[in-house]
Amino acid sequence: MPLHELAGKPAPRELLPNIPRLVSAFYTNKPDPSNPEHGVSFGTSGHRGTSFAHSFNEDHILAISQAICEYRAAQGYTGPL
Secondary structure, eight states: OOOOTTTTSOOOGGGSOOHHHHHHHHHHOOOOTTOGGGSOEEETTEEEOOGGGTSSSHHHHHHHHHHHHHHHHHHTOOSOO
16 A cells, blocks of 8 residues: 555645534534435444534434444343443
């Protein structure tokens, strides 16, 4: 794999996300469950998605947390995570 030209250097300002806008999108953008592009996906290094594209936001965190709780209850798990 070739070394990226920006490796080891600070990212240029134009590549950095607008953090206040990203945080706002996390809480205000709502995913459409019928739209596959709004689903969060996971890879070997974590989630793949962004609040800007409705693909990782508060609703996703709540749904994932609920699914974990329901799975643990169904399996009879009661200990800490």
